[in-house]
Amino acid sequence: MSDTSTETAVQFRGEVTVDLVKHSAADSDVLWAARVSTAGEQSLEELTKDPERSKGLINYLMRDRHGSPFEHNSMTFFISAPIFVFREFMRHRVGWSYNEESGRYRELQPVFYVPAQERKLVQQGRPGKYEFVDGTDAQHRATTEAMEASYRQAYDAYQEMLAAGIAREVARAVLPVGLFSSMYATCNARSLMHFLGLRTQHELAAVPSFPQREIEMVGEKMEAEWAKLMPLTHAAFNGNGRIAP
Numbered sequence: 125m126s127d128t129s130t131e132t133a134v135q136f137r138g139e140v141t142v143d144l145v146k147h148s149a150a151d152s153d154v155l156w157a158a159r160v161s162t163a164g165e166q167s168l169e170e171l172t173k174d175p176e177r178s179k180g181l182i183n184y185l186m187r188d189r190h191g192s193p194f195e196h197n198s199m200t201f202f203i204s205a206p207i208f209v210f211r212e213f214m215r216h217r218v219g220w221s222y223n224e225e226s227g228r229y230r231e232l233q234p235v236f237y238v239p240a241q242e243r244k245l246v247q248q249g250r251p252g253k254y255e256f257v258d259g260t261d262a263q264h265r266a267t268t269e270a271m272e273a274s275y276r277q278a279y280d281a282y283q284e285m286l287a288a289g290i291a292r293e294v295a296r297a298v299l300p301v302g303l304f305s306s307m308y309a310t311c312n313a314r315s316l317m318h319f320l321g322l323r324t325q326h327e328l329a330a331v332p333s334f335p336q337r338e339i340e341m342v343g344e345k346m347e348a349e350w351a352k353l354m355p356l357t358h359a360a361f362n363g364n365g366r367i368a369p
């Protein structure tokens with residue numbers, strides 16, 4: 125979806141994107157860290173000797189919440205998502221590093237979030253017991269039309285102020301939290317598991333969480349990348365109720 129009526133084409137997106145840009149993360153990092161406490165210098169050799177034992181050790185660490193061996197790895201993601209997602213994301217303080225694009229040093233681009241057709245629109249139930257159900261076509265239309273009109277008006281006001289010589293850091297105040305932003309986020313497996321335990325819904329979760337769907341979409345994409353890098357750790361996370369060690 126795009127609009128060319130304004131000078132800069134306004135774009136509406138219903139998807140978030142997550143790219144794994146850099147990583148140093150493997151199951152062997154967990155084993156190395158865990159075994160160094162008992163095997164000392166010989167621990168590297170031990171890693172490949174007995175795969176079943178390695179799997180068992182990772183599962184034991186996860187189950188008994190020995191968390192620190194899961195910290196000796198690193199993943200850097202480039203994430204593009206609406207500002208309201210980043211507001212939630214940056215509440216995760218421990219084991220995360222962030223850098224987000226600046227609205228002071230560059231002109232913000234007109235890319236805005238509009239829920240895709242499959243996004244459940246209607247909330248039912250009471251606090252703590254909400255469930256979301258599909259919206260009707262009319263509700264989807266009303267949402268799309270209201271958001272697009274509001275976004276266009278806000279971005280026009282932003283452009284008018286910039287054209288009048290107003291500083292970007294002042295003019296950006298009119299832009300809504302549905303504006304897309306981008307950031308680098310670096311974490312390790314332990315901090316990612318804590319994030320996933322809170323920001324995804326999963327049938328294997330021993331402690332269910334009820335995250336907003338849009339941050340969950342980011343979490344699901346991050347989890348898919350992490351699972352490829354650390355399959356044993358990911359399986360142990362799932363096998364132990366998706367509770368971060």
Ligand SMILES: Cc1cc2nc3c(=O)[nH]c(=O)nc-3n(C[C@H](O)[C@H](O)[C@H](O)COP(=O)(O)OP(=O)(O)OC[C@H]3O[C@@H](n4cnc5c(N)ncnc54)[C@H](O)[C@@H]3O)c2cc1C
Nearest residue numbers: 212215216217218219220315318321322323333334335336
């Ligand atoms: C479904 C959902 C709804 C939410 N709703 C709201 C809301 O309405 N309003 C709102 O403000 N927030 C809300 N939050 C955010 C939530 O309160 C947390 O800030 C967020 O989930 C980050 O969790 P965390 O503090 O465990 O993570 P991190 O900041 O990464 O911390 C990780 C862990 O480190 C420890 N830790 C970190 N800092 C401290 C500290 N200062 N003192 C002691 N221990 C510490 C804790 O064990 C913590 O679990 C919501 C989160 C979820 C998942």
